[in-house]
Amino acid sequence: MVKTASPPLPPFGLLVERHGAELHAYARRLVDGDADDVLQDALLKALRAYPRLEHGRHLRAWLFRVVTTCAIDHVNRRRRRREVVVDAVPEVPEPPPSDGATFDGLLDGIPEGARRALVLRYVHDLPYSQVAARLGCSPEAARQRVSMAVRSLRERLR
Secondary structure: OOOOOOOOOOOHHHHHHHHHHHHHHHHHHHHHHHHHHHHHHHHHHHHHHHHHOOOOOOHHHHHHHHHHHHHHHHHHHHHHHOOOOOOOOOOOOOOOOOOOOOHHHHHOOOOHHHHHHHHHHHHOOOOHHHHHHHHOOOHHHHHHHHHHHHHHHHHHHO
């Protein structure tokens, strides 16, 4: 069996001259408006990898594969980004008018154990295990007391 020599690698610029237009058309079919960015990214990646190629066979197919990979990466980045273009910033609703109620006033009517659990958890920022230790109950009971206090506050603020 006779071993044939691999074709040498042509200069990269010559390769881009030969296939640049069809690569651009292909990128346009894949990503439409972002074809220039995808093609530029693909050619940079190809240029960096070019010296490591072992032979000059199937260079056109290799370039198409690089463009395909860059187009897939580009589409995936766009999906993750999910930017929403809006004409105007949405308005944030005004908080309900205050009738002069204070935080302590809001807590009136909530049972003492639930009120203390709520204050320890959200004012003093203690974890449930420490809230439970201060109240002399289990962490589950502390969660339940805080939950009851929050439900009461929500009902009161409606």
